[in-house]
Amino acid sequence: MPYPRYYDAEIEAMPALEIRRLQLQRLQRQLDYVYACSPFYRRKFDAAGVKPGDVRHLEDLTAFPFTNKDELRASQATAPPLGEHCAAQPKDIIRIHSSSGTTGRPSYVGITRADRDGWIQSVARVHWSQGVRPDSVVAMGFGMSFFVGGLPLHDAIEEIGATFIPVGTGASDRLLSAIQDTRANMLLCTPSYATYLAEYARERLSLAPDSLGITRIQSGAEPGAGVPAIRQRIEADWGCTLTEGIGNADLIPVYAAECDEKSGMHFLAPDMLLLELIDPDSGEPIEFTEGAKGELVATHLQRECVPLVRFRTRDHVVVWTDGCPCGRSGVRLRCVGRTDDMLILRGVNVFPSAIKDVVMSLRPRVTGEIQIVLEQPGPRVEPPLRIRVEHNNSTSGLETLTAEVESTLREKLIFSAAVELVAPGALPRYEMKAQLIHRAYEG
Ligand SMILES: [Zn+2]
Incomplete structure (x- = not known):
């Protein structure tokens, strides 16, 4: 049955x-x-x-x-x-x-x-x-x-x-x-x-x-x-x-x-x-x-x-x-x-999960892991938004990759980002809820 x-x-x-x-x-x-x-x-x-x-x-x-x-x-x-x-x-x-x-x-x-x-x-x-x-x-x-x-x-x-x-x-x-x-x-x-x-x-x-x-x-x-x-x-x-x-x-x-x-x-x-x-x-x-x-x-x-x-x-x-x-x-x-996670960049509402989705569309050149760095408490953030993005061990083309992540984000989510590429594995991994925002002002 x-x-x-x-x-x-x-x-x-x-x-x-x-x-x-x-x-x-x-x-x-x-x-x-x-x-x-x-x-x-x-x-x-x-x-x-x-x-x-x-x-x-x-x-x-x-x-x-x-x-x-x-x-x-x-x-x-x-x-x-x-x-x-x-x-x-x-x-x-x-x-x-x-x-x-x-x-x-x-x-x-x-x-x-x-x-x-x-x-x-x-x-x-x-x-x-x-x-x-x-x-x-x-x-x-x-x-x-x-x-x-x-x-x-x-x-x-x-x-x-x-x-x-x-x-x-x-x-x-x-x-x-x-x-x-x-x-x-x-x-x-x-x-x-x-x-x-x-x-x-x-x-x-x-x-x-x-x-x-x-x-x-x-x-x-x-x-x-x-x-x-x-x-x-x-x-x-x-x-x-x-x-x-x-x-x-x-x-x-x-x-x-x-x-x-x-x-x-x-x-x-x-x-x-x-x-x-x-x-x-x-x-x-x-x-x-x-x-x-x-x-x-x-x-x-x-x-x-x-x-x-x-x-x-x-x-x-x-x-x-x-x-x-x-x-x-x-x-x-x-x-x-x-x-609680929403950021407002010059009147545009942006969610961290949406940023991650856009970055992941550039795999396999990136791992898909990101970290948003806030210098001051949100939700209002003065652009550009700082985002760390893990590249995937490519030895060349990193400058073009930075520019490409930034332009893709601007095109898809309508805000300007300052992307910093970091080595694969450099960002923290999570067993429970991922923390995509790093609050730099908290030390
Ligand atoms: Zn159904």
Whole structure:
């Protein structure tokens, strides 16, 4: 018997109108719960003069205030560890995760039993759309501890019935030997780590990565897998299919992922999360239409412990609404960058991942590794933008290569760069999220 096409056919292929009906029903119930149980939201709603009963259509939610990450941090400082936005009783909380905390102090996210079950559902749909089946053997190359890309992924893979190999980061030798010994055919890791691990296998162990039997890599946690040149390189290195997923520690660990069409990530949790698109500067709503761009805003439709309403994800996405041959009905999206990483050069918004994509198009004369050097805090940068680019051991033609990288960047991304070529291997490699920006002013 072949496996079914979807993990949850009812939700994944549900017609748009029915989804909206389900969302409205759940939104109304959720707002009642939040207002009753979360002191943080009761105060926010009262201050904005809105009440849960005001919501008669999904669009009515736009009258409600946004929630941003700084507010959540302040809320946790006032009422540690989970904050005044926590709506659950301590006895009902079964786990506390930390959000990865790349900037500032870590923030914490709690879940109840029901929250965990919702996470498992969403993440299982995500893995299924990326090819995980009960007979898959999945090696884990994301960090296992604390991070929401650890245990929740494990829970969902075991729920599907696939075999999970919990290795984590920081142990490339063990990860590679575990892949060989267990005959793992899938690998979960960031795009940067997939690239690093392929180099590591080749250079340190004289192993061809495409001989290891990995047929699929599932990526996430940083924009990259959706960038064409990065995807092509990883797929060629490993001889595999690379798909990506996206999630958020404060929302659901992974709520959207690509299918084999690789044409954007299907939003797979419309029964748990309501998504909005907004203009990141004005906050005005943007309609979900083919090719629309904006910042993603999300509201939990069912969450007990730390429910969020109109949370600004700081993820800048492009969305697609036309049909996908796989039959999944929700919108598809791709993250083009995060507010935190965005640079503004004379009014032009530039994301580091886009710079990396352009540089990678010049392979094999460059390795594809880059480092952006900021002399002063962003996001506004006075051009030219300093970028270190690894050349690929060419002994001649380095001056023309410098000029070519600069002109390609100017042409494709409309900003001027000052490129400095560095030797192959000179730039740092990363197991988790790649740090493409070096802040020279921090010493
Ligand atoms: Zn699809």
